[in-house]
Amino acid sequence: MLSIIDIMGPIVESVQKRQDLLGYIPIYTRSLAADNILDFDLYVFDGRDMVLFRSSQSSLTSESCSDLLKRNLNRLYVSANQRHEYQQYIRTNISQILEDKSVDDFTKASIVYDSAKELVRDVFADPTKCQHIKDSQAFVESTILYVLKGQNAFLNMLRVMSFDYTVFTHSVNVYTFSLALAHAAGIAKTDELIKLATGALLHDVGKTRISESILHKSGPLDQSEWQIMHRHPQWGVELMSETDLIPQESYIPISQHHERESGRGYPDGLGHDDIHIYGKIVAIADAFDAMTTNRVYRAAEGTFSTLKTMSAPEEGFDEPLLRQFIRLLGPVRPDIVR
Numbered sequence: 001m002l003s004i005i006d007i008m009g010p011i012v013e014s015v016q017k018r019q020d021l022l023g024y025i026p027i028y029t030r031s032l033a034a035d036n037i038l039d040f041d042l043y044v045f046d047g048r049d050m051v052l053f054r055s056s057q058s059s060l061t062s063e064s065c066s067d068l069l070k071r072n073l074n075r076l077y078v079s080a081n082q083r084h085e086y087q088q089y090i091r092t093n094i095s096q097i098l099e100d101k102s103v104d105d106f107t108k109a110s111i112v113y114d115s116a117k118e119l120v121r122d123v124f125a126d127p128t129k130c131q132h133i134k135d136s137q138a139f140v141e142s143t144i145l146y147v148l149k150g151q152n153a154f155l156n157m158l159r160v161m162s163f164d165y166t167v168f169t170h171s172v173n174v175y176t177f178s179l180a181l182a183h184a185a186g187i188a189k190t191d192e193l194i195k196l197a198t199g200a201l202l203h204d205v206g207k208t209r210i211s212e213s214i215l216h217k218s219g220p221l222d223q224s225e226w227q228i229m230h231r232h233p234q235w236g237v238e239l240m241s242e243t244d245l246i247p248q249e250s251y252i253p254i255s256q257h258h259e260r261e262s263g264r265g266y267p268d269g270l271g272h273d274d275i276h277i278y279g280k281i282v283a284i285a286d287a288f289d290a291m292t293t294n295r296v297y298r299a300a301e302g303t304f305s306t307l308k309t310m311s312a313p314e315e316g317f318d319e320p321l322l323r324q325f326i327r328l329l330g331p332v333r334p335d336i337v338r
């Protein structure tokens with residue numbers, strides 16, 4: 001007969017394991033350049049405990065890097081209270097990581113995705129802090145060529161995307177979809193893509209002025225709550241104007257991503273001719289991501305039915321752009337996109 005220890009043992013162990021992992025963030029070993037002084041500690045998880053592998057300020061040698069990879073230790077851990085030091089390291093070194101031929105495309109996509117998510121987290125924590133906005137722009141500039149590198153890079157970005165909605169993952173998903181759609185629609189100049197992508201990444205920043213109780217309400221919003229919600233595009237513009245660090249064109253996705261061709265969108269009820277192409281692109285990316293991710297109050301819709309719903313003329317999306325978006329997702333296996 002099984003004793004209570006036999007039954008509880010694995011449960012206690014798995015709770016313990018989760019406790020051990022709490023307070024640490026997993027990072028990719030390949031994201032670290034050898035022979036670098038890192039100002040954060042590195043830990044390995046031995047299956048039971050978090051063990052200090054390399055303390056900050058000591059150099060990570062190429063021998064120890066290849067030794068880790070030989071032992072299949074592709075993931076290391078950084079203490080959550082050194083998250084900022086690690087993110088700063090990634091932001092400084094992202095170009096080299098993306099150019100490094102020894103780092104596979106899937107790992108690159110994961111690093112770009114995680115890093116963008118953390119960046120948005122910082123911006124949302126303090127949207128008027130100049131450094132956060134400068135970091136966002138620098139990040140967009142150094143990752144844009146990777147995201148546009150071809151179908152493979154786009155597929156890898158789709159593979160690493162989170163299906164569970166948070167405003168951080170949503171912002172990065174909208175950034176990825178908008179960039180791919182803009183490129184497919186013929187916007188080829190890098191400086192234009194940077195302006196669009198910066199606005200796409202920050203499109204919902206105005207939601208930082210909305211209370212958690214409205215943002216995470218499990219039931220439908222009442223009329224006064226919708227009135228507050230409808231103000232987030234304008235609030236986003238106001239917040240970004242305080243630092244005035246992003247280009248004028250980057251304000252367009254922030255102010256127009258809820259406008260619709262029919263004139264039934266918000267905040268200004270603009271019609272077809274008055275909505276800028278950046279607004280039309282981010283509107284499609286935003287609605288698609290919102291409908292295909294899990295929310296507290298409903299499960300994610302499938303790709304096919306979402307695109308079908310969005311194709312109805314009353315939904316008010318730009319038809320040629322929406323067709324382009326469907327073609328973009330067409331070659332993607334349905335199990336990769338949701």
Ligand SMILES: [Fe+2]
Nearest residue numbers: 203204257258
């Ligand atoms: Fe929005």
Ligand SMILES: [Fe+2]
Nearest residue numbers: 170203204286
């Ligand atoms: Fe959004």
